[in-house]
Amino acid sequence: MARKSAKINVVPQAILETASNLFIKRGYEGTSMQDIAQELGISRSALYYYFKNKEEILASLTEGLTIAAQQLASQVVEKGKAPEEALRELVHQHAKLILYRPVQFRVVERAEGSLPQEQQKIAESARRILLQKFTEVIQRGIDDGRFRLVNAKMASFAIIGMCNWTAWWFKADGAKTAEEIAEMLADFSLHALERGEVKKGAKVGVDESLRMLEENLSQLKEVIDTQNRIRQ
């Protein structure tokens, strides 16, 4: 695992970033190695030193996102934290992976059909494992009675989609930082899944607390009434 992460870091991000911008602007097919070298202001041979061809650039983009996403998620789940904490970490991490490289993520989504079949399969499997890891944590939360009874796989798709779509709207120079957006998405996901009871630390006043108590009481009354009716 350490070797893998090191490899990802060694790959020159500048080439990947410039190539991604060109792929989005002119299309993957419409961009040549010559174009990439020119845009970077380096010689073609300098570029070839890092990447043999366009497919290698695309494969590296896929590795840095799709496969990295799966590895990061697997690491979180291995820690065996409580479901809330694990989910918060999963969302945070996955969102940030994309928020720091939105254009690269869009290239991977668009151009995956251009990858060699074998690498397409690897990416496909990485995406499946990512989904499994989210599903696993959410299902554990449901089983523990901490999350609502939802379809864990559908909820995972919803959360991953929310993170992925940031690639289409996030602006690094916008009003919110990547960190703030990741935090918001984690918070959003947890609230969507936590059971409908008073959330600890919620800021409420006496009036609202009393209103909640009243609602709780009338709900309890209803539950008891229903049970009495069933017994009769």
Place this chain on the structure above:
Amino acid sequence: MARKSAKINVVPQAILETASNLFIKRGYEGTSMQDIAQELGISRSALYYYFKNKEEILASLTEGLTIAAQQLASQVVEKGKAPEEALRELVHQHAKLILYRPVQFRVVERAEGSLPQEQQKIAESARRILLQKFTEVIQRGIDDGRFRLVNAKMASFAIIGMCNWTAWWFKADGAKTAEEIAEMLADFSLHALERGEVKKGAKVGVDESLRMLEENLSQLKEVIDTQNRIRQ
């Protein structure tokens, strides 16, 4: 408005669907009108009767999704319903628009750069209005004290993204129908935004009701203690 909707319905969906499949498989640039006619098993002149060229097909796809999304959302907001109900309807509608045409949505996302500049601007403005409509409803929910205090624009991006991303995973022949997924996403969004109090109609037993009451009471005690400390 009625004329607009009628126009969308008249456009032959079969052409749009077949063209979209080819655009995804071979790329927009890599697909000719001849390819589309051949795949449909019709003559080129029959195809030209409906669309003058590829750009017109792409423009029609954009109209049927991006512009339709904005129109549908605007109609929901005009009804002036309560925030919860309005948000439920917004999510339902937007999700279904995409769930019924996932491949077309992906084409619109990928090939928008190939639209004439003027039409790109129209699509851009439609997306901005869609975001505004979601934001407006969420903000109203916050102001009314029905939704949690969140950044309404960020929450809108999150929800729209969740819906949009279904285009990448939904299978019409899968375990869940489009209707069920739309319902799940609406439910997910509402739970994410509703204040942390007992949700009406939640299925709980006597034990859990009692536990919630206890939690409510200890929260009330905390609120009162804090206020007393402040007064001292």
